[in-house]
Amino acid sequence: EKVQIVTHGDRSTFIVGPINLPVQLDGETVFFKWYSWLDVQMIEGMQAEDQVEELIKSLPQANLANNQQSSVLVYGDFEHAEDALIRMHSICHTGDIFGSKRCDCGFQLKQSMKMISEHGAGALFYLANHEGRGIGLFSKALAYLLQEEGLDTVVANEHLGFGDDSRNYDEAIRVLKTLRKLPV
Secondary structure (H helix, E strand, O other), X not given: OOEEEEEEOOEEEXXXXXXXXXXXXXXXXXXXXXXXXXXXXXXXXXXXXXXXXXXXXXXHHHOXXXXXXXXXXXXXXXXXXXXXXXXXXXXXXXHHHOOOOOOOHHHHHHHHHHHHHHHOOEEEEEEHHHHHHHOOHHHHHHHHHHHHOOOOHHHHHHHOOOOOOOOOOHHHHHHHHHHOOOOO
């Protein structure tokens, strides 16, 4: 009952949650509801509950630790709140985890969580496949080297053959609509 399936074309998005997640914010414990999702090729002709069982069986071979998955923290009555806050946050290994001063991503992440909890309802989408504007951690490291040579972020990404922003929000929007009970 805590696994939803949203089909779109020949794919399915499996949404797991809510899972109660206590988070430390400014010395206070705030409780969010955590969801994670995985977008996979749909198995034609298979019922939803059978798809869940098949997915669970395939997890040990899926090697998901090598591929980041996205998730969302939900606070308050997100489904029904008319003025819920929403933050689409791109993962930033250097800013979110290490606190690098090369960007303000870590600060934005914490501020967003604080603002959502103070507001009373909202969701923070943590988009794992968005590292470095969607170019990935390794490519971001190469872009950082180019930035040390004087290039700005966009020019460095373009120098590596990427567009100025390679992120895609389709999966996050699908999950957002599902959590708010809107037509997908």
